[in-house]
Structures are given as C-alpha cells and as structure tokens.
Amino acid sequence: MPCATHEVLDLEPSGFAPARARRLVRDVVSPLVPADVAHTAELLVSELVTNAITHGTGVVRLSIDCADHALSVTVGDEEPAGPEIQPERLMSMGGRGLRMMESLASAWGVTARPDGHGKDVWFRLP
Template sequence: MSAALASWTFTSQARSARRARQAARAQLAEWGLQACDYAELLISELVTNAVRHARGLVRMSLSAADGLLRCEVEDSSPVPPSPRAASCDDEGSRGLLLVEVLSCGWGSVPTGRGKLVWFEVPVRMPVRMPAHA
C-alpha cells in the first residue's frame, strides 16, 4: 500500500474525542485497513489531552504506510506531555502511560502553534474469506 494521509480539525470540546474516533474508524475502513484494537483508545487519549490542556482548535492527522498507522494530534499548548505515575485513587493520569505501553512508538515535537503529539500502531489488510463456489 502506498502512503495514505487524512486530517481533521476539531473544536476544543469533550465530544471531540468521540468524533476523532469515528473519523479514524471511517478513514481506516475507506483505506481498507484494520488497526490494532486499541488504536481508538490511544486516539481518544491524545485528543482528550489536547482538549483538556490547550485552548482553541485541535488538529488530528492519520497516515498509513509500511504496516503502520501514525496518528498526530496538534494543539496550541507548548507544554510537552509527560507520563505520570498515578496512585491507586487517581481517576486520571494514566493516558500517556497507555500510549507508551500500547504503541510501537510515540513522542512530541514543538510546532509554531504549540506541540504535536504522535503515536504509531500496526495496521493490516482485513482478512477476507474466499467465496465458496
């Protein structure tokens, strides 16, 4: 498969994480790809963090090439993400640890607008059963 690219802009609202998951699911289907089961979870984490910690629009891009899906989320905050250890009673602070453990790789880079946070996970062509004659 040659490289594929798609991007969206979301408002800084809680429902943007759901919209980002839906957009990703539809785009992967259009490309004929299946991401690992937890790709949508990681998309939710990055978009939710962007909505929670930055102001303004959130941009998400997906690209797929060489068996990897790369998700990039850009927001207006220049503060880089930092995984934190959560106590047993914390209701949050585990998202970046999930991204770290479940992705093939992740990171962040500063941009002229703020920062871009990315992760990569494997993708594959869906298994199609042959039609019986």
C-alpha cells in the same frame, strides 16, 4: 498491513471532540488494518484528544497517515508545553493516557511546532 491514506480533521475543543476523533479513526482506519490495530488506534486517539482538550489550547488537529505498512496518528494543539507522564495514582480518574501510549504504541513522541505555537503528540502502530 498494506495501506495508503492521509486524513486531517480539525476539532473544536469540546466534549464531543473525542467521539468525533474515534469515529474518523474507525471510518478511515478499520478498512485498512487488522481489527486489533484499529481498536488500539481508536483508544489512543481518544486519550490524546482528551488530553489536548483538557491541557491544551485552541483547535485540536487530528492527522491520520497510513503508508509503508505503518499507521501514524498525530494530535496537535496550540499549547507549547508538552505532556508529562504522571506518577501512578490508583484512585485517580486521569493520568493513564501516556502510560497506555507507552504500552500499546510501537513508537510515540512529542514534537514542538517550529513557530513555537503548539505541539504535536504522535504515535505509530502496529
């Protein structure tokens, strides 16, 4: 996957943010990586942005980096508390995003911001 790009988008915390994030991923990543990788990136970005809006605070920052045959995506917000994987509940409408991250990403994690004002949740593909 030879690619090279760096894109950043600040998203207001609204119901439109996940769609805007998916669109950026589709526009930026699709020409650079195989279709299955682009689709997975769209899905995971949508989940992370939704989580940031639901559980975080402030503006949501989406960063996309493609270099050295790897796609790295980061979604940050101003809430310092990190996400937790919830127990599986069959009838629940939520709680699946981080499980998908574990299943689909080659690596993922949470990084606290050095100033203590927020966190970044990131994943790598393929």
